[in-house]
Amino acid sequence: MLRMGLVGLGSMGRGHLTTIEQLIADGADIKLVALCDIDPKAFGSVEATLNLEGMEKADYDFSKYNCYLSVDEMLEKEELDLVNVVVPTYEHSTVACKVLNKGINCLCEKPMGISLSQCQLMIDTAKKNNVRLMIGQCLxxxxxxxxxxxxxxxxxxxxxxxxxxxxxxxxxxxxxxxxxxxxxxxxxxxxxxxxxxxxxxxxxxxxxxxxxxxxxxxxxxxxxxxxxxxxxxxxxxxxxxxxxxxxxxxxxxxxxxxxxxxxxxxxxxxxxxxxxxxxxxxxHDKSAHYAEIKYFIDLVANGGEDKINPPEESMNxxxxxxxxxxxxxxxxxxxxx
Ligand SMILES: NC(=O)c1ccc[n+]([C@@H]2O[C@H](COP(=O)([O-])OP(=O)(O)OC[C@H]3O[C@@H](n4cnc5c(N)ncnc54)[C@H](O)[C@@H]3O)[C@@H](O)[C@H]2O)c1
Structure with missing residues (x-):
């Protein structure tokens, strides 16, 4: 069973939390172990604000998870196989590279970055550590x-x-x-x-x-x-x-x-x-995010070439x-x- 972390519990991170919990309920071979957000208020029961399918009015039982206010501490203390990064865009490269440099596979939200140098660094860091990087270009x-x-x-x-x-x-x-x-x-x-x-x-x-x-x-x-x-x-x-x-x-x-x-x-x-x-x-009739996260989990579990969404195309x-x-x-x- 793969051990998963989720970083960023804003509008989209909460949407992803709902989706990951649904994937687990549907039998995905993962355990969501750790959550991280720098803002303690993110762990309160605020409603998700996105008007996307399945994302309204979600309340969460955060006691099921190990919760952290620092990604460094989470990566230090937890044994993880994959981490979903859902922080603001200007933080994507920094947080994703921290994950990748720990030898952990990373699914990072879109857009990949604001500059090409940020994107290149993410690709190089994934290659150097021999782990997978995928960007959430969910369409x-x-x-x-x-x-x-x-x-x-x-x-x-x-x-x-x-x-x-x-x-x-x-x-x-x-x-x-x-x-x-x-x-x-x-x-x-x-x-x-x-x-x-x-x-x-x-x-x-x-x-x-x-x-x-x-x-x-x-x-x-x-x-x-x-x-x-x-x-x-x-x-x-x-x-x-x-x-x-x-x-x-x-x-x-x-x-x-x-x-x-x-x-x-x-x-x-x-x-x-x-x-x-x-x-x-x-x-299929699942949400794009459901299918995207499932695809990444399967890729990490089973290996093989990413024929749908390689990070080089996200950089393009x-x-x-x-x-x-x-x-x-x-x-x-x-x-x-
Ligand atoms: N794929 C999609 O359809 C879709 C839809 C909406 C947003 N997004 C993307 O998701 C990302 C997040 O968007 P959002 O709407 O959730 O933003 P948000 O501002 O609502 O939430 C971001 C969260 O990340 C936390 N955070 C910031 N820096 C952090 C750090 N270094 N470590 C841990 N937590 C940190 C913040 O405290 C906040 O709770 C953006 O890149 C956005 O483009 C994608």
């Missing part, structure tokens, strides 16, 4: 986006023509998200999911052009729209991070020579070029996001990669 594990990826791989709808990927609405409460150097704003925090999906599905583009708007002073671009330059594909994304008064919306439309795949408020649908609805469904996602930010800084100028 790669979502049932709908995985069904779309399978259509790309199988070629059943022919060659891709292009696509539009979007998300919007749900700005978080904490200030660090709106600091360009700490959270990177909506471009780095929320839009990063679609950036990752673009390179996962279509490969790295040759260049990007992004227009963005800073809504909160000091932030990275809270709202942005990007065109990705490929030889023969029209791919674009948009992100809005202004208010969460009307909730969170996201989706895509991906066109192929032989059909179209859509995810919107009506759900996931695929059509052939005669407008006939195809019998293609999401590959940061490279793309930085290019988008540079383009937005210059009012949509083309930035080559």
């Amino acid at each position: 790669r594990f979502d049932g709908t986006y995985t069904a779309l990826k399978n259509i790309f791989e199988s070629g059943e709808l022919g060659a891709p023509i292009g696509g539009h990927f979007y998300r919007g609405g749900s700005a978080p409460a904490k200030e660090w998200f709106f600091c360009r150097e700490k959270g990177g704003g909506g471009l780095f925090d929320q839009h990063i999911h679609d950036v990752d999906m673009v390179q996962y599905l279509y490969g790295m583009p040759k260049a990007v052009s992004t227009v963005g708007r800073v809504v909160r002073p000091g932030s990275g671009y809270d709202t942005c729209a990007t065109n990705y330059v490929y030889d023969n594909l029209c791919v674009h994304t948009s992100n809005i991070w202004v208010s969460n008064e009307i909730g969170f919306s996201w989706g895509f439309r991906a066109d192929f020579e032989e059909g179209t795949v859509i995810l919107d408020h009506n759900g996931f649908r695929a059509f052939n070029k005669n407008n006939e609805k195809l019998d293609i469904k999401p590959v 996602t940061i490279k793309l996001a930085l290019a988008e930010m540079a383009s937005a800084d210059n009012k949509g100028a083309i930035v080559t990669l």
